[in-house]
Amino acid sequence: MPAALCLPDGGPFMLSFIFRRIAVAIPTLLVLLIISFLMMQTAPGGPFNSERPLPPQVLANIEAKYGLDQPMWKQLTDYVAGIVTQFDFGPSYKYKDRTVNDIIAQGFPVTLTYGTISFIVAILVGGALGIAAAIKQNSWLDYLAVGFTIGAQVLPNFVMAPILILVFTLMLGWLPGGGWNGGQWNHVIMPVIALSTSYMASIARLTRSSMLEVLRSNFIRTARAKGLPDRTIIWRHALKPTLLPVVSYLGPAFVGMVTGSFIIDSIFSTGGIGYFYVNAAFNRDYAVMMGLTILLGSMTILFNMVVDILYAWIDPKIRL
């Protein structure tokens, strides 16, 4: 196949690629849905179990109200039909004042906001740190960067988050200790630091090693031999190949960040979907669990596709 057709900047091939991916995505989601539905159903317990078991009559009423008295296949098909026909992901059994649509509409923008900011911060800081460390290899800057990446990776965010609150809220009194407040800047800072740091470290490490490798390659040596200035060598020639392994990391990292974090949501009370997702599993809140699985599954598929396209753009050698 002529290489020109594979370029992602338009062309019939690109379109058919996207269609193909979407065509695969729908059955993938369906399989995901069925597997998670079955896993939930086989887990012991149910959404209405509590320390004090409900009298059988009361339980029967509630199950009838939510259609949980129906056979499993009927529950599943009704659920899928609700999504397809009315985009209705069902009720929450635990938070009875709200539907799954409410929870997603309220929680997803929060997660998307702090996730995207964290992603941008992680790329900019991590990338810059990695490049700088590679260029100035074995300088104090390099040691600092390497030290930071090791430190950031051994310090998990469930440890870092409470420390941030201790320092910035209790000791310095600069930032509120939690809440979201409509995404006001001072409520966003600590979640972003806690979420982005470990990604930042990974990006810095990846960029540094990749850049070092590129700088030792023949075409860079040639560029140097030609007498090109360092700046040109790095920006024009070294950067793009450096980014290749980084980009393949960024796809999953981006999905990981924007789909929320249980730790961030539960420690900073941000109200994002990360908390609801994990808690729905504990509460056996089936519809919430399923709705979020579909959302997160779609996001994962979507961003993997974006990464593939980006990859092709950076490296035309890659065949889609």
Place this chain on the structure above:
Amino acid sequence: MNISIKSVLFASALAFASPALAQGTAPNGMPLADTQTFVYRVLDEHSSVDPQIVEDVSGSEIVRDLFEGLYNQDADGNLVPGVALSHTVSDDKLTYTFTLRPEAVWSDGTPVTAGDFVYGWRRLADPETASPYQWFVDVMGLANAGPVMAGEMPTEELGVKAIDDHTLEVTLAGPLPYFPLTTTHASTFPSPKWVIDEFGADWTKPENIVSNGAYVLTEHVPQERSVRTRNETYWDNENTIINEVTALVINDVNVALTRYLAGELDRTEVPAGQYPSLKEEYPDQALSFPRLCNYYFNFNLSDMGPEATQDVRVRQALSYAVNRDVIVDNVLQGGQSPAYTFTPSATANFEVPTVDYATWTQEERNAKAVELMAEAGYGPDNPLSVTYLYNTDENHKKIAIAVAQMWKQTLGVDVTLENQEWQTFLETRGNHDFQIARGAWCGDYNEASTFLDLVQSGSGYNDAAYNNAEVDQLLAEAKTAEDPQANYTRVEEILADEMPVIPIYHYAGVYMMSPGISGSWPVQNVEQNWYSKDLYKVATE
């Protein structure tokens, strides 16, 4: 003749009615703080603010502020008038007639009528509503509760009706002396039919909700905060001091404490084990007071239970060998009290009976335990092995380890500790698939039967599968007895003899409370049914 608790209620109402407050002075005479807001931590998002749907503690706390039922509780947990001014009881003790206050209105200005209560109670009983608290109409003893709940009778047959707008008549299936106490429960609060008809399930959203309590819901951001502000149409609005109440969802108790110390909160729970040090550092802020809850171990007395613990001597030995003082003083360290009876001593009108083993020293208990184990045929050559099941939680684990150690040291028992995730645990315990399992219970109302009913053979909460005909009869008689104390004493004595459960400790509420608010906190109310309208913040320097 109409005997009534009316006079009692009036007396307590008078004692509590304060003259319209002078600007800036708290009911205790102290100067009020400039800002009257109350911000507190909740562990998790509330389930609902619909009175007939809410099932969790944090949701009920909000509902008690947003809605008002027939009666409220005062700082000691006594009944005081809410929407009802008073009531009379018929001679046969089956009919209660409540007189409602004419000035009560909903937040949209509509008068609160007896019909709103009838609607709410029928809604609670209606199988269509699918309320998790539907069974409460049965606890209240309303006539025809059973058939209505089962959908066999129309809800109109439930024993409640409006004589006129301000007279509510309740008919009970049988005499129930503590019936008025049940009217402070959130599920018995009135509901605005016209709003529910208009908005359906969305009626509890802040933009739609109409309520009749001292506060209205003004903001709700799930998993972050809910805010309620003073309801200007509330009949006693002039005596409400706190203007705004905010519940912040903070899952992590240690983070909540940090935020409390940073001044973001007025109240938070104290993490386990930190009470002594906090009390020392902040003596005026760390509070501990008795709660109406117990913590115990269930033996499995069903057919599926192990052979060994079917022997009463083994059960007694295991119970005696638990050093409760160590559990409360060294493990929990939050002012909890050691338990030798099932019913907490904080329960109203309940005198803790003196059960023998409570009066012994721990050495005596241990000696007796060793003796009993030997009698039952267990000893160093033939050690007993048991498995203790609890749900995954740091505190439960600490207690499990401590008790296992005590059993091992004193009796040489080999204990296997098993923990399960919450839902799995409930299922396993509910199926009686355990040897010994953790249990805990908080009273639904402040009367001993809320606890002792658990050991009745027919109770759905009787995880030990304990079955004693005498206990069943004593408890059935207690329901209608003028003074049930003698029955309760006897039941506790039987429990201490037969030991179907091992009482471990009775709960304490352990809080950090900002010095401004703590003076108005109802620490004497063991059910912790608090009302923001009764709180106030005094000025602190």
